[in-house]
Ligand code: HEM
Ligand code: SF4
C-alpha cells in the first residue's frame with residue numbers, strides 16, 4: 045500500500061510535472077506549428093456549441109476554484125467560515141461540475157458519431173476526452189460523497205500540493221483519504237502528464253495578449269531608415285528589432301538609445 | 317506623411333472570359349493539399365450570382381468587415397474584435413462551415429479499371445475528400461458559372477437589394493440577360509479586418525510590399541479571421557488546424573515572377589504594380605465616411621502621386637529603395653486607379669481599404685436590343701429561329717453615345733452596389749470614359765465619327781486624345797512587361813525569401829520549412 049501511495053502520490057506527480065514542463069517547452073521550440081486548438085467547428089458547428097461552451101466555461105470556473113484553494117487557502121477558508129457562503133460556493137461549484145459534464149459528454153459523443161469530425165479525430169483526442177469525463181464524474185461523486193470540499197481542500201490537499209512544490213512531499217494526510225479522492229488526484233496528474241502529447245497545449249497559448257495589442261500589425265523585415273545607409277544595406281542579416289513600445293515609454297530615452305544600439309549590433313553581425 | 321509601398325493589382329473586367337485558368341494555376345501551386353482542397357485563394361464568380369462561399373457579400377449573414385456605429389463614431393469589427401473575439405473563442409457563432417463553401421470531393425477513378433466484370437458499366441462514384449465516403453455533390457466552387465437569371469444563384473445576389481422588383485425582373489428577362497465575371501483574390505487591404513481579428517497576432521501586413529500573411533507557426537485556430545474578412549478570403553484548413561490565405565505569391569514576387577494567377581491569365585486582364593500610399597491617413601479613410609461614395613474619394617486620397625517631389629522625398633526618408641519609387645512611377649495600376657480614374661475597389665463600404673482594383677465592365681451594360689425590330693420578331697413562332705436571327709443580336713454600336721449608358725441593359729445601381737458603395741454617378745463616369753475611348757479609337761481606325769464629335773466626347777469626360785490612346789494601349793495591346801511592373805527584389809533585405817520552400821511543397825505549401833503536420 046505504501047509503495048502504491050508513494051508511486052501515485054509522489055512519483056506520478058513529479059513525473060507529470062517534469063514531463064509537462066520539459067515536454068511543452070520542447071514541443072513549443074521544436075514544432076511550434078503543432079500548437080493549435082485544432083478547432084473542428086468548421087466541419088460541425090451546432091453540436092460543438094452545446095459541447096464546447098458549457099465545457100470550457102464550466103471548466104474555467106472549476107479550474108479557477110481549484111487554483112484559488114491552492115494559491116490562497118487561508119482566504120478561501122476565511123470566506124467559507126460563514127455557512128451561507130460555504131453553501132453558495134458548494135452549490136455553484138456542483139452546478140458547474142454538472143455543466144462541464146454535459147459539455148464534455150456532448151463533445152465526446154460528437155467526436156465518435158459525426159463522420160466529418162471523425163476524420164479529424166486521433167486516438168489521443170479520445171483518450172483525453174475519456175479521461176476528462178472520468179475526472180469530472182469522479183469529481184462529482186467526491187462532491188456528493190464527501191461534502192464541503194471547499195472547506196477541506198485547503199486544509200488537506202493544499203498542504204500536500206505545497207509539500208510537492210517545496211520538494212518535500214508529505215503524503216501522510218492524503219494517503220489516508222478514501223480511494224475515489226485519490227483517484228481524482230491521480231487522474232488530474234495523469235492529464236497534466238499528457239499535456240505535451242495532446243491538443244491540450246492550446247490551454248498554454250491562450251491569447252490574452254490580444255487585449256493589449258493594437259489592432260493592426262505591420263512587420264518590417266529591415267530597418268526602414270537604415271536601408272538608406274549604404275554602409276548597412278548589405279549587412280543586415282536578421283529582422284530588425286525595435287525597442288518595444290512599452291519599454292520606450294517606461295525608461296529614459298538614453299536607455300532606449302542604448303538598447304536600440306544593442307539590438308542593432310545583434311541583428312547586423314558585420315556592422316562596424 | 318508616412319509613405320509606404322504596396323503591390324496592387326487591377327482587374328480589367330471587360331477582358332475576363334471566365335476561363336478559371338487563374339484559379340487552377342493557384343490551386344496547383346498552393347492549395348492541392350489535404351485540408352486545403354476546398355480553398356480557392358483565387359476564384360472566379362459569375363455576376364449576378366451568389367459567389368463563393370454562397371452570398372459572401374451579405375454581412376448580415378457572415379458578419380465580416382468593419383462597421384461604424386453612429387455618424388461620427390469609431391469603427392469596430394462587425395463579428396470579431398477584442399471583447400467579442402475572446403468571449404466567443406470557445407465557439408464562434410459567426411463562423412461559416414464547410415457547407416457554405418462546398419464539401420471537397422474526388423471520384424473513385426480506380427473503380428473504372430478495377431471493378432470486377434459485370435452486367436453494368438463501372439462508374440466512378442464521387443467521394444468526400446473529408447470523410448472518404450460516397451457523397452452526392454451539392455455544390456462546387458464555381459457552381460453558379462454562367463447561370464445568370466437562375467433563382468438559386470443570380471436572384472439571390474446580395475447586390476440586388478436596392479433594386480426595385482421591376483428592375484430586377486428586367487435584368488433577368490431571357491432576351492436581356494447579361495452577366496460578367498468577377499475574379500477575386502485576397503485584397504491585401506490597408507485596414508485588414510483579418511489582421512485586427514486575430515487573437516494570436518498571427519496575421520500581419522508586410523511593411524515593404526503590403527502583402528498580408530498568416531504566420532503558420534503562430535496561428536492557433538481561434539478562427540476569428542475567417543469571420544472577420546468580409547471577402548471571405550481567409551480560409552480555415554480543417555486538417556492542419558491553421559488558417560490560410562492568398563499570399564500574393566510572395567515567393568514568386570521576391571524572385572521577380574508574377575503571381576501565378578496573373579501569369580496564367582488568359583484574358584490578360586490583370587495588371588500588377590506598385591502604389592505609394594500615406595499610412596497616416598489609413599485610419600481616417602476607413603472611418604470618415606458613411607458608407608457612401610465618399611469612401612472611394614477618401615481611399616483615392618490615400619494613394620500618393622509618385623512624381624510629386626515631396627512624396628519622393630518622404631519615401632526616401634522612410635527608407636524606400638529607389639527602384640521601388642521608380643516602379644511606382646511606371647506602375648500600370650497607378651495609371652488605371654489614379655491617373656485615369658478607371659478602377660475602383662470592390663465593396664469599399666466594408667472599410668478594409670482593399671488594395672486590388674476593378675475596371676467595371678462596359679460590355680454587358682452597353683449592349684442593347686434593337687427594340688424596333690422586336691415586334692416583327694414576336695410574330696415568328698419558332699423560338700430557335702428567334703435566337704438565330706440576326707435582328708436579335710445585341711446592338712453594340714456606339715451610335716447612341718451616353719444614351720446607352722443611361723438606359724443600360726444592366727442597372728447601374730447593381731454595379732454601383734458592388735464597386736462604389738451605391739453611387740451610380742461614379743460608375744457612370746467610369747463607363748463614360750471607357751465608352752469615350754472606344755469612340756475615339758473608332759474615329760481613328762474606322763473614321764466614321766466626325767472629329768468634332770470625338771473631341772466633345774473626350775472633353776466631356778476629361779480625357780485628352782493622348783490619354784485615350786494610352787488607355788487603349790495599356791488595355792488592348794500591352795505586353796507582359798507593361799502589365800507587370802515591380803521593383804527588383806532586394807535580396808539582401810528580404811527575410812522570408814531565404815526560406816527555400818520547395819522541399820515542403822505539398823505539405824506545408826508555403827512559408828515554413830517544416831512539414832506541416834497536424835498537431836496531436
Ligand atoms: C481558457 C482557455 C482555453 C481556451 C481559450 C480554449 C479554447 C479551445 C478551442 C478554441 C477549442 C476548439 C473548439 C472547436 O472545435 O472549435 C478547444 C477545444 C478543446 N479544448 Fe479548450 N480551451 C481552453 C482551455 C481548455 C482546458 C483547460 C481544457 C482541458 C483540460 C481544454 C480541453 C479542450 C478539449 C478536450 C477540446 C476538444 C473539443 C472537441 O472538439 O472535442 N480546453 N478549446
Ligand atoms: S481581403 Fe485579405 S487582407 Fe483584406 S481582410 Fe480579407 S484576408 Fe484580410
Ligand code: SF4
Pocket residue numbers: 331332333334335336337338339360497499580581582583584585
Ligand atoms: S485567367 Fe484571367 S480571363 Fe481567365 S478567368 Fe482568370 S482572370 Fe478571367
